[in-house]
Amino acid sequence: MSLETSDTQKDLSESVGWVKPQKVLIEQPLKLACGVVLPSHTLVYETYGKLNKECSNAILICHALSGNHHAAGFYKDDPKPGWWDQYIGPGKPIDSNRFFIVCVNNIGSCFGSTGPASDNPDTGKPFGANFPPLRARDWVESQRLLMAHLNIDCWAAVVGGSLGGMQAMRWSLEHPDKLQHAVVIASSMKLTAQNIAFNEIARKAIKSDADFCDGNYLQENKIPHRGLALARMIGHVTYLSDELMGQKFGRDLKAGDLLQGKTEPVEFQIESYLNYQGDKFSDFFDANSYILITKMLDYFDLAREYNHDPVAAFKHAKCKFLVVSFSSDWRFSPARSRELTDALIAAGKDVSYIAIDSDHGHDAFLLPNQRYQEALGGYLSRLADQLEGAQ
Amino acid sequence: MNHNIDFIEQWIEPGSRVLDVGCGDGTLLASLRDQRKVLGYGLEIDPKSIGSCLEKGVNVIEHDLNKGLKNFADQSFDTVLMTHTLQALRYPHLVLDEILRIGGKGIVTFPNFGNWRTRAYLSLRGRMPVTKQLAYQWYDTPNIHFFTYADFEALCKERTINILHRQFLTHGFPDRLLKSVWPNLFTETAVYHLSR
Numbered sequence: 001m002s003l004e005t006s007d008t009q010k011d012l013s014e015s016v017g018w019v020k021p022q023k024v025l026i027e028q029p030l031k032l033a034c035g036v037v038l039p040s041h042t043l044v045y046e047t048y049g050k051l052n053k054e055c056s057n058a059i060l061i062c063h064a065l066s067g068n069h070h071a072a073g074f075y076k077d078d079p080k081p082g083w084w085d086q087y088i089g090p091g092k093p094i095d096s097n098r099f100f101i102v103c104v105n106n107i108g109s110c111f112g113s114t115g116p117a118s119d120n121p122d123t124g125k126p127f128g129a130n131f132p133p134l135r136a137r138d139w140v141e142s143q144r145l146l147m148a149h150l151n152i153d154c155w156a157a158v159v160g161g162s163l164g165g166m167q168a169m170r171w172s173l174e175h176p177d178k179l180q181h182a183v184v185i186a187s188s189m190k191l192t193a194q195n196i197a198f199n200e201i202a203r204k205a206i207k208s209d210a211d212f213c214d215g216n217y218l219q220e221n222k223i224p225h226r227g228l229a230l231a232r233m234i235g236h237v238t239y240l241s242d243e244l245m246g247q248k249f250g251r252d253l254k255a256g257d258l259l260q261g262k263t264e265p266v267e268f269q270i271e272s273y274l275n276y277q278g279d280k281f282s283d284f285f286d287a288n289s290y291i292l293i294t295k296m297l298d299y300f301d302l303a304r305e306y307n308h309d310p311v312a313a314f315k316h317a318k319c320k321f322l323v324v325s326f327s328s329d330w331r332f333s334p335a336r337s338r339e340l341t342d343a344l345i346a347a348g349k350d351v352s353y354i355a356i357d358s359d360h361g362h363d364a365f366l367l368p369n370q371r372y373q374e375a376l377g378g379y380l381s382r383l384a385d386q387l388e389g390a391q
Numbered sequence: 392m393n394h395n396i397d398f399i400e401q402w403i404e405p406g407s408r409v410l411d412v413g414c415g416d417g418t419l420l421a422s423l424r425d426q427r428k429v430l431g432y433g434l435e436i437d438p439k440s441i442g443s444c445l446e447k448g449v450n451v452i453e454h455d456l457n458k459g460l461k462n463f464a465d466q467s468f469d470t471v472l473m474t475h476t477l478q479a480l481r482y483p484h485l486v487l488d489e490i491l492r493i494g495g496k497g498i499v500t501f502p503n504f505g506n507w508r509t510r511a512y513l514s515l516r517g518r519m520p521v522t523k524q525l526a527y528q529w530y531d532t533p534n535i536h537f538f539t540y541a542d543f544e545a546l547c548k549e550r551t552i553n554i555l556h557r558q559f560l561t562h563g564f565p566d567r568l569l570k571s572v573w574p575n576l577f578t579e580t581a582v583y584h585l586s587r
Contacts, residue, residue: 322445338462342463345452348408348430350430350450351432351452352444352445352449352450352452353453354441354445354451374442378445379445379446381446382445382448
């Protein structure tokens with residue numbers, strides 16, 4: 001027990017420390033891509049570091065499918081730091097000593113911002129399956145309203161991995177004057193058929209759970225735990241690489257014995273691990289949010305409204321880009337990052353592209369990696385130098 | 392061997408699009424960006440060099456040249472640069488074709504194997520030259536082709552590549568003086584401005 005305390009204290013000094021989420025009711029109506037208007041919506045967010053006098057040093061962090069606003073630092077009742085604590089903090093690549101960092105839980109998610117689990121003001125009951133469908137641009141527009149609330153006129157950078165990278169790209173096209181840099185990590189201009197297939201299997205798993213009740217499980221006082229856990233298990237496998245699973249689990253057994261003459265059931269370590277991850281996830285994530293946000297991923301197509309020409313699309317951008325991929329990421333493979341980099345070059349935009357060697361699959365964007373940390377840190381520290389030089 | 396190749400900036404139109412194939416730490420691209428306001432991109436594979444480019448704010452694309460340059464469309468750059476890389480590639484003649492497919496003009500530099508030091512090293516010692524310019528042992532060198540500028544010009548003629556400008560660089564006295572009399576003997580680095 002004392003060991004745990006000292007570990008936490010050590011991490012605290014290297015992190016942004018104790019943090020508390022903030023909540024804001026955005027009272028401007030938000031017209032969604034589907035045509036539905038949200039008259040108002042709640043956003044939960046965290047900030048780290050200080051906004052400078054010129055309000056020019058703000059970085060927006062965009063979370064992915066299952067992420068939230070708690071990107072860095074610690075809550076009093078939780079020994080684990082925020083989901084991107086390796087990358088956000090004092091002296092870290094996204095340096096809280098130099099930048100004002102904003103991370104918001106996006107609408108449609110389930111960590112306090114308006115989403116399927118929130119009450120629909122028209123009915124007084126949870127939106128459930130009736131929450132309007134969302135696009136990445138809806139998240140961008142909602143973030144734009146939060147930006148105004150925080151008195152920020154232009155982001156120094158919008159940064160995100162996976163679906164977060166899609167938001168950064170959408171920002172560059174929808175509000176080209178509102179960001180100086182877009183950092184697009186382990187992302188893609190659109191999902192492949194294989195990617196959509198995995199998402200549909202996950203959705204089907206959720207909907208097949210009898211407790212899903214067509215999405216109205218909250219009114220029935222039920223939670224589709226098994227379906228959501230299964231959805232997460234499928235997703236989790238695709239976020240790791242074969243090599244890593246081999247290294248981490250191999251064919252090790254958690255229980256039982258494969259010797260002949262034994263009848264008791266055998267459990268592989270990987271089975272136990274996946275079941276644990278699935279169960280844990282189903283305790284805190286909302287099934288309707290999972291369906292909604294996986295659909296949002298499927299629908300994203302950067303260049304759809306630009307005659308399917310990514311070069312024509314990126315011509316609208318004015319910011320500079322950093323694109324990052326990971327060698328063993330097969331859900332958002334390096335080839336997808338290179339495609340968007342090539343489109344940016346053809347569009348005449350400033351862009352750098354780095355391909356990081358990693359065994360960690362898609363999850364690599366969240367994990368420590370020296371080269372990735374140095375590259376992101378080097379890129380952003382030049383930006384910080386420029387901002388501080390301009391003061 | 393760092394020769395001053397500032398003069399090539401005069402070969403590059405201000406505000407033009409430049410691709411530096413094997414851009415190293417991005418020094419040349421940073422200078423072209425600041426002096427000639429070019430929109431430049433560098434291709435590089437060494438992580439340390441890529442890091443230096445990022446810190447300089449130079450656009451750098453992690454790219455393995457052995458996989459070719461197919462990512463780049465025909466005539467998508469005004470100038471494609473390649474400094475001290477030609478001698479390290481499997482098929483230099485095909486790379487030259489690619490440079491002039493992608494760029495309206497090409498600029499290449501390479502170590503001149505006709506320099507007297509390398510000639511003397513080989514003929515007097517009977518060993519493959521290890522000089523400042525070519526500072527590797529034969530069994531562990533990135534430089535897999537050895538050629539003189541005369542070889543290079545013969546290749547250009549064969550492949551109908553026009554030589555717009557050339558510059559021969561050398562260090563020290565009396566080599567710099569003697570270079571005008573016996574260029575192949577006294578040139579360490581050859582710099583060519585090419586078109587097709």
